[in-house]
Amino acid sequence: MTETTNDTLTEAQLKQEFDDLYMHIFKYIGDFVSIPTQKYNLTFEAYMVMENVARSKNGQTLVELAKLEGVSKSAIARQVNVLLKENYVMQKVDPNDRRVKYITLTAAGSRVQRNLAQATDERFHRWLGFFGRDEAEHFIDVLHKANENAIAAGFVGFDSLHDKRRNSNRHSEKHTNRMGNL
Structure with missing residues (x-):
């Protein structure tokens, strides 16, 4: 990209802006949502697994769980192992098929999940109050468009760049459903 007007950034300036935003915004968002989980020796991803278990x-x-989260079975197993170690979940063998194990919350896990649900809701509302509803929706729409463009370019989404989530269609479907309901 070349500079054509005083308002247009060069490609180098655009890259610098992107790098600065990553360091000051995107990285902060990850830290911002993860702070409540640290108290319980968990990542935000492990908490999201607890949320899915709690809903069942x-x-x-x-x-x-892997299907719900859009990740591989081994990725979910890593999160479940952390939750097992912390005694937040347990595995119950299906009486009809001993190969099948159901992950359920323990009493301690239920308490932690409820505490974290409240804490993450409060943090989200702080973010929403600071950002404003219209700007928050615009921000999320821009991120969805970036993800869709990455998919069109041959990625499964930005998620596949670091192999965290394989099923970006899950996010696109939620976005499409939300946009259809506006």
Whole structure:
């Protein structure tokens, strides 16, 4: 990109702006959402697994959790292992098929999940209050468009760049549903 007017950034300036925003905004957002989970020796991703387990009456299998989170079974297994170590979840063997194990919250896990749900809701509302509803929706729309452009360019989404999430369609479907409801 070349500079054509005083308002247009050169490619080098655009890259510098991108780098600065990453260091001051995107990285901060990750830290911002993760702060409540640190108290319980968890990542935000492990907390999201707890949320999915909590929503299920009878628990979730590793395969079901992987599908819900849009990640591989091994990625979910790593999060579940942390939750097992902290005694926040337990595995129950299906009486009809001993190969199937359901992940359920322990009493301690239920307390932690409720505490974290409240803390993350409060943090989100702080962010929303600071950002404003219209700007927050615009910000999320821009991120969805960036993800869609990455998919069109051959990536499964930005997520695939670091192999965290493979199912970006899950995010696009949520975005499309939300946009359809506006």
